[in-house]
Amino acid sequence: MLLDNISTIYKRISHAAMRAGRDPSEVELIAVTKTVPAERIKEAIDLGIRLIGENRVQEAKEKIELLRSKIPETVQWHMIGHLQKNKVRPAVMLFDMIQSVDSLELANRINRIAAEFGKVQRVLVQVKLAEEETKYGIKERELEPLLSEMMNMENLLIEGLMTIPPYLEEPEKVRPYFRRLRELKERMKERGFNLKHLSMGMSGDYEVAVEEGATMVRVGTAIFGRRIYR
Numbered sequence: 001m002l003l004d005n006i007s008t009i010y011k012r013i014s015h016a017a018m019r020a021g022r023d024p025s026e027v028e029l030i031a032v033t034k035t036v037p038a039e040r041i042k043e044a045i046d047l048g049i050r051l052i053g054e055n056r057v058q059e060a061k062e063k064i065e066l067l068r069s070k071i072p073e074t075v076q077w078h079m080i081g082h083l084q085k086n087k088v089r090p091a092v093m094l095f096d097m098i099q100s101v102d103s104l105e106l107a108n109r110i111n112r113i114a115a116e117f118g119k120v121q122r123v124l125v126q127v128k129l130a131e132e133e134t135k136y137g138i139k140e141r142e143l144e145p146l147l148s149e150m151m152n153m154e155n156l157l158i159e160g161l162m163t164i165p166p167y168l169e170e171p172e173k174v175r176p177y178f179r180r181l182r183e184l185k186e187r188m189k190e191r192g193f194n195l196k197h198l199s200m201g202m203s204g205d206y207e208v209a210v211e212e213g214a215t216m217v218r219v220g221t222a223i224f225g226r227r228i229y230r
């Protein structure tokens, strides 16, 4: 089951990349494991998954502690959910990458705590492309000023942009948002900010995201099945 799901996703990523004239190896699959128990995450890792995405610091901490001695050191944990200010310290301790930087204040705090640990924290800036009350992320026009400030933070490595578009049944309807994030990355390049990653696309729309330039897709349900929230 898990193996079939993962193989299918890799195949679809490859095809989508090739349709867009891209090299499939530019695209990384992040297995999103919120609500998924540690044993099942371990199975996915045994099948070759190396990037894990979690939304909540406490949940991730419990699983990482359970799994640490049982999985290869090459496994990376990515924070993909909103990071509360009071959770920055454990987040910097636990995560290889924080994909959800959505304010100057948060960036500052991550930088300061990373400095305490002697760590350079890899981060993405989360951009909100639609007016939605419910989602986090900075507005497009706030991106350049924020990047300018973040460039001076010595313990941050800014690797790119992340977005969670509005939920729409039809993947094609999400395409304009993915395209806009790619254009934003290109615009930032012209201004001197070289951003490597675009983290975009989930179970329902990752192929469209890859066609539009995603370098990281975050897939949960299509790997592990429907989430059961407790």
Ligand SMILES: *Cc1c(COP(=O)(O)O)cnc(C)c1O
Residues within 6 Å of the ligand: 032, 034, 055, 080, 081, 164, 202, 203, 204, 218, 219, 220, 221, 222
């Ligand atoms: C849950 C989640 C995903 C994965 O969603 P699926 O539809 O299950 O693939 C991706 N990104 C973020 C930020 C999430 O919270």
